[in-house]
Amino acid sequence: MAEPFFSVILVSWNSGKYLPRCLDSLDKQTFRDFEVVIVDNGSTDGSLDGIAEKYPHLKFRIRELGSNYGFSTANNMGVQIAHGPWAALLNTDAFPAPDWLESLAQAIARFGDQCVYASRQIQSDLPNLLDGEGDVYHVSGLGWREHYNYPVYEASEPFRVFSACGATALFPRADFLAVGGFDEEYFAYHEDVDLGFRLRLRGLDCILIPRAVVHHIGSASSGKASDFAVYHGHRNLVWTFFKDMPAPLFWLYLPLHLVMNLVFILYFAAQGRGRVILRAKWHALRGLPSMLRKRKQAQGPGKVGSIHAAMSRNWLAPLLASRERQKYLKAKGVS
Secondary structure (H helix, E strand, C coil): CCCCCEEEEEEECCCCCCHHHHHHHHHCCCCCCEEEEEEECCCCCCCCCCHHHHCCCCCEEEEECCCCCHHHHHHHHHHHHCCCCEEEECCCCEEECCCHHHHHHHHHHHHCCCEEEEEEEEECCCCCEEEEECEEEECCCCEEECCCCCECCCCCCCEECCECCHHHEEEEHHHHHHCCCCCCCCCCCCHHHHHHHHHHHHCCEEEEEEEEEEEECCCCCCCCCCHHHHHHHHHHHHHHHHHHCCHHHHHHHHHHHHHHHHHHHHHHHHCCCHHHHHHHHHHHHHCHHHHHHHHHHHCCCCCHHHHHHHCECCCCHHHHHHHHHHHHHHHCCCC
């Protein structure tokens, strides 16, 4: 049997509410040369029962882990058991348009295999707002989704972003495996920025394909701005900076990184969430020896100048996105 061109990797954890809609979207893809790899993190809701029978036109590989190993470990396992040269990561709460894979295949034909490809994410509950167009990495070590909460706009021409959001990322499978995939110490959050950074250090580019559209609910498993998200996100952003930032840029931006961390400690403490943010930063410090040991392996032949150019220096982008969302919600009469 010929190997598929794409291996679509789904990580499932009690995803019964969303998984059928996700698989329905995959079943409608116009590009058919793909397999679906499902790695289940110990679901107890029966969401995988009878999947192969319900979707006879999809080719499945299913690995059930028995317990929750997290987003990073499960995706790594999915890519390892996949057979296609391209690994398309897709969250179970993400629903691709019928021409999603076709648009990505056309992008590969145009830009080649030394790229990571990001998809345009649209908020499923507010379809006039973007959920993101790849990831931004700020020189301070802060990361966020490009154009998150911006109104949907007309776009067809691909453009470069720092990295691809892990909810809808397409990787050359060989390069994914060569850099070790996601760092499994991260468990969840910021692991996609870290992986994108290491692939840039390896010399790969990252391109956003506007025609590759996916509607995304987001935070369906962990909750928006939950303590889980704050803890892992703010622990992991410290690890990414210390592990990945090339030496000339590391020393240049380390003071800014420290100030940024202090600002967020004060911000969350003022919200009554000081214990969560302090625990995140304390555990980040405790994990630094491990990250520094990985630093030598992470640093690669990628040109520092091009990596620096791919980073953001704009502090206002997250604030502007929030203002755009509030304007949209006010216009729609949503509180």
